[in-house]
Amino acid sequence: MDPEHVEPVQSDTEDETSRPQTLIPDPLDEVLKRLKLYFPRVTELMISNIEDYRMDYRFVGLRSSHLAAFGFVQLQHNSNPATYELKASRDDPPRLVDLKAIRGVNSSRIPWAVRVDENTSISEREALFLHEHLSAYKNGNDFFLSHAIYRSVPSHTVRKRYKAMVASLSKRFPQQFQRHSV
DSSP states (O other): OOTTOOOBOOOSSSOOOOOBOOOOSOHHHHHHHHHHHHOTTOOEEEEEEEEHHHHHHHHHHHHHTTTTTOSEEEEEEETTTTEEEEEEESSSOOOOOOHHHHHHHHHHHSOTTSOOOTTOOOOHHHHHHHHHBTTEEEETTEEEETTEEEEEEEHHHHHHHHHHHHHHHHHHOGGGOOSOOO
């Protein structure tokens, strides 16, 4: 479906006036909006074949808005074809936010050709992001993606967007969170 080209809709009614077809520019965003508003009792969600480019930049926003009520969220990149798979569970807790352990996980995701910034620090909100986005790593002040190191997400965006969500999740699942940064 080409958003620049609107095709007339066929109708079986006697009114033969063709009407423009409603276009959905971002199907994933539309599904998640409808999930939040019309299907609030959904407890498990799995969506695959998500375009990687769009999700590289949209995950933080989608997670902190449409998926904020879900305890466990995981975004896994598939390389052939380059797509993502999103899994979410409303009632399952997020992974344990162990700030010391996440430093090792973060280091293991950094591609060998990337110069490591030894001053990289990871906050509780950033640790949750790293647990959820399995292709992301933090180096310096930004997050990068191991499959596309030229794509980045500013760390201040993650901290800002995850603030309310982490506060809510830490009330629901207090055993999963610690209270300091490394």
